Amino acid sequence: MRVVAAMVAVSVGSWALLAAFADAGVRTAALAGMLGPLAVAGASWVAAERAWRRSPESLTPLMITAFAGKMLFFAAYVVLMLRGLSLAAVPFIASFVSYFIGLYLIEALSLKRLFAR
Numbered sequence: 675m676r677v678v679a680a681m682v683a684v685s686v687g688s689w690a691l692l693a694a695f696a697d698a699g700v701r702t703a704a705l706a707g708m709l710g711p712l713a714v715a716g717a718s719w720v721a722a723e724r725a726w727r728r729s730p731e732s733l734t735p736l737m738i739t740a741f742a743g744k745m746l747f748f749a750a751y752v753v754l755m756l757r758g759l760s761l762a763a764v765p766f767i768a769s770f771v772s773y774f775i776g777l778y779l780i781e782a783l784s785l786k787r788l789f790a791r
Contacts, residue, residue, distance in 0.1 A: 707765070710752075
């Protein structure tokens with residue numbers, strides 16, 4: 675759970691810093707760009723950690739299945755945010771890509787530490 679807490683702290687802190695200097699449209703788009711990757715990376719980490727504790731060999735099949743689900747979720751999420759909610763595209767995409775890469779980097783480094791135990 676410390677990994678998820680770190681993900682939330684870094685994400686909310688960086689968004690708050692951006693929000694202090696941006697207008698309402700950019701703040702909203704950046705928040706939406708953060709929330710999807712944060713929710714999925716947090717849930718993914720919790721599921722991976724539980725699977726590892728239960729049975730380390732169950733982690734790979736879980737991650738493969740989760741990958742397929744994430745692809746579908748993120749495709750629908752981006753379409754919903756840009757077309758459904760009509761958010762500003764550039765701030766949303768910049769935020770989404772930045773948080774996606776950053777949060778999955780945190781998850782990858784945390785998996786590396788988990789495997790080293």
